[in-house]
Amino acid sequence: MIDLRSDTVTRPSAEMRRAMADAPVGDDVFGDDPTVNKLEDVAAQMLGMDSAVFVPSGTQANLIALMTHCQRGDEYIVGQSAHTYKYEGGGAAVLGSIQPQPIDAEADGTLSLELVKSKIKPDDPHFARTRLLALENTTDGKCLPLDYLAQARRFVNEHQLALHLDGARVFNAAVGSGVDVREISRHFDSVSVCLSKGLGAPVGSVLCGGQAFIQQARRWRKMLGGGMRQAGIIAAAGLFALENNVKRLSDDHENAEFLATGLQGLQGVDVVACSTNMVFLDYQCDFSRWESHLEEAGILAKVGKRTRLVTHLDVSRDDIEHVINAHREFFGECP
Structure with a gap:
């Protein structure tokens, strides 16, 4: 996951x-x-x-x-x-x-x-x-x-x-x-x-x-x-x-920026990027369906009116691309 x-x-x-x-x-x-x-x-x-x-x-x-x-x-x-x-x-x-x-x-x-x-x-x-x-x-x-x-x-x-x-x-x-x-x-x-x-x-x-x-x-x-x-x-x-792990925090920040950029433009989604390792999504829809969709895609997130996505050393750039694609797939269907 x-x-x-x-x-x-x-x-x-x-x-x-x-x-x-x-x-x-x-x-x-x-x-x-x-x-x-x-x-x-x-x-x-x-x-x-x-x-x-x-x-x-x-x-x-x-x-x-x-x-x-x-x-x-x-x-x-x-x-x-x-x-x-x-x-x-x-x-x-x-x-x-x-x-x-x-x-x-x-x-x-x-x-x-x-x-x-x-x-x-x-x-x-x-x-x-x-x-x-x-x-x-x-x-x-x-x-x-x-x-x-x-x-x-x-x-x-x-x-x-x-x-x-x-x-x-x-x-x-x-x-x-x-x-x-x-x-x-x-x-x-x-x-x-x-x-x-x-x-x-x-x-x-x-x-x-x-x-x-x-x-x-x-x-x-x-x-x-x-x-x-x-x-x-x-x-x-x-x-x-x-x-060993202080300098590499910049990798997490870059991944968060990459994630925020990849999520921009999704219908009805307000993407709030920060200067560190967090991305916030503001959206109104069926949160349980959104969360279930992510879990089926192998992604864990705390979904709600304001959803926080946090990057860290166990999340790679390939993982971020998968997360972006999973959100594009879901929000393409979400009214």
Whole structure:
């Protein structure tokens, strides 16, 4: 099956599996797993941060970041559709006693800093204490503009806030923007990076930040059940991903562009292309028939009013051509 539901469906390559099998291991809770330590050092260096901590998931990485930046009764400002607010089970509120203040994002994925300013609470016992601004990059496949990141940094400095980046696909953002990832990460106090999306590892994320920040983050990781033992076996996959699969993200972006171009002109279909590895289709028809048609053609996709197609390392150019032909066949019949 050609699986376009997400880039989380990637499977480890033979070379990655060998790296996992051969990885030297120790007890990471004791801090003596050499592969985990190397992964954290490499991630921190790549993002220009002092330190990093390896965690099981992106959800846990973001939750740890929020709980490290904020105390009980504090607040973070976040996009209405941001992953840390909408798709992570309300963990900040449930487990961290942190109040989210969601706001609508602009069309390019940014949060209006004027709107953010209007949501910062006064220093008054009636209100939660606003401590953090959380951004996401990429968002719906779009890269946040670099000048906006610089503006956000100046803004949080002016208002004594911390700045966290949900950088699940931050390497896609860097490749899509044509810059080193440090040109993005340098504006933030903390950055979470997912290793199991386009980078192709089977599991895991890293949270990067300052030395004191990561030291506290390790305490939250343990409390949240993220302390792992011989974790070098899975850390080796993340290390392989960082060392081998970053530059090749451009292949996924090119395939997404090729897909978007090939789908242009289909009757009644609005094709929205991004600068990374996602294509969105807006269409009104029998969604179950569309999805069944794709499955019969060997294609998996989450079909709906807005359908997202995601390219990744397990999708080739030949696969993309097959997907284009399958859509042309279907929409030629669809009223």
